Amino acid sequence: MSEQNAQANGGRWLGTDLRWLGDQPPPTAADLHEAQGRTGDLPARIKPINPAMQVWGPAYTVAVPPGDNLWLHRAISAAPEGSVLVAGQTQPAEAGYWGEITTEAAMARGLRGLVFDGGVRDAAVLVELPFPIFAGQLCIRGTVKDPDSAGFVRLPITLGTARIRTGDLIVGDVDGVVVVPARNADRVVDAAVQRIEKERTMVEQIRQGASTLDLLGLR
Numbered sequence: 001m002s003e004q005n006a007q008a009n010g011g012r013w014l015g016t017d018l019r020w021l022g023d024q025p026p027p028t029a030a031d032l033h034e035a036q037g038r039t040g041d042l043p044a045r046i047k048p049i050n051p052a053m054q055v056w057g058p059a060y061t062v063a064v065p066p067g068d069n070l071w072l073h074r075a076i077s078a079a080p081e082g083s084v085l086v087a088g089q090t091q092p093a094e095a096g097y098w099g100e101i102t103t104e105a106a107m108a109r110g111l112r113g114l115v116f117d118g119g120v121r122d123a124a125v126l127v128e129l130p131f132p133i134f135a136g137q138l139c140i141r142g143t144v145k146d147p148d149s150a151g152f153v154r155l156p157i158t159l160g161t162a163r164i165r166t167g168d169l170i171v172g173d174v175d176g177v178v179v180v181p182a183r184n185a186d187r188v189v190d191a192a193v194q195r196i197e198k199e200r201t202m203v204e205q206i207r208q209g210a211s212t213l214d215l216l217g218l219r
C-alpha cells in the first residue's frame with residue numbers, strides 16, 4: 001500500500017488510523033478476493049474470535065516454530081505502528097501462542113490486529129478488547145520461548161495458497177481474511193468498490209422481481 005493508504009474512486013483508507021472515506025462501507029474480504037481474480041484468500045479456518053471484529057492495514061509477517069511464541073514477542077516489538085501482524089507456523093502444532101499479555105503488548109505498540117494460522121487463548125477476555133484477532137483455533141496449551149528457535153519476522157510467508165509480504169494490504173472480517181499485494185492495492189480496492197456498486201444495483205433489481213438467471217446472463 002502506498003504510504004499506508006489504498007485509494008479508490010468510491011473511497012479510500014487514509015492516514016495513520018486508515019479511516020475509510022467513501023460513500024459506501026469499505027470492501028469486504030470477499031469483495032477484494034473477487035476483485036483480484038479470486039485470489040489472496042487465507043485458509044478458511046482463520047476466523048475472527050468475535051464475529052464483529054474487522055481488520056485492515058499493512059501486513060507485518062512472522063513465522064513461529066512449533067510450540068514457541070518468542071518470535072511473536074519479537075514481532076510485537078519490531079513491527080511499525082499501524083501494522084497487522086500476520087503469522088504462520090513453520091510446522092503446525094496445537095498451542096496457545098497468543099493471549100491477553102501479548103494482546104495488551106500489541107495494543108500498547110499501536111498495532112492494528114493479529115492474523116494467525118495457529119492457536120490463541122484467553123479468548124473470554126480478548127473478545128471484549130478493541131484489538132481484532134483472527135486465528136485458526138483456540139488452544140490452551142502453553143508455549144516456550146527458546147532464544148535459538150528457528151522463526152523469523154518481515155520475510156514472506158505462505159498461508160494456504162496465499163503468499164504474504166510485509167506491507168501487503170490485509171483485510172479481515174467475519175468471512176475470513178484476504179491479502180492484496182501492495183503493488184495492486186489501489187487498483188484492487190477500486191475494482192472492489194465498482195463491484196459493490198454493481199451488486200447494489202443487482203439487489204435492487206432482485207427486490208423488484210428480476211431473476212438472477214437473467215441478471216447474470218445464465219439462461
Ligand SMILES: O=C([O-])CC(=O)C(=O)O
Pocket residue numbers: 069096097098099100101102103121122142143
Ligand atoms: O503467554 C503466552 O504464552 C500466551 C498468552 O497466554 C498471553 O499472551 O497471555
Ligand SMILES: [Mg+2]
Pocket residue numbers: 098099100101121122
Ligand atoms: Mg495468557
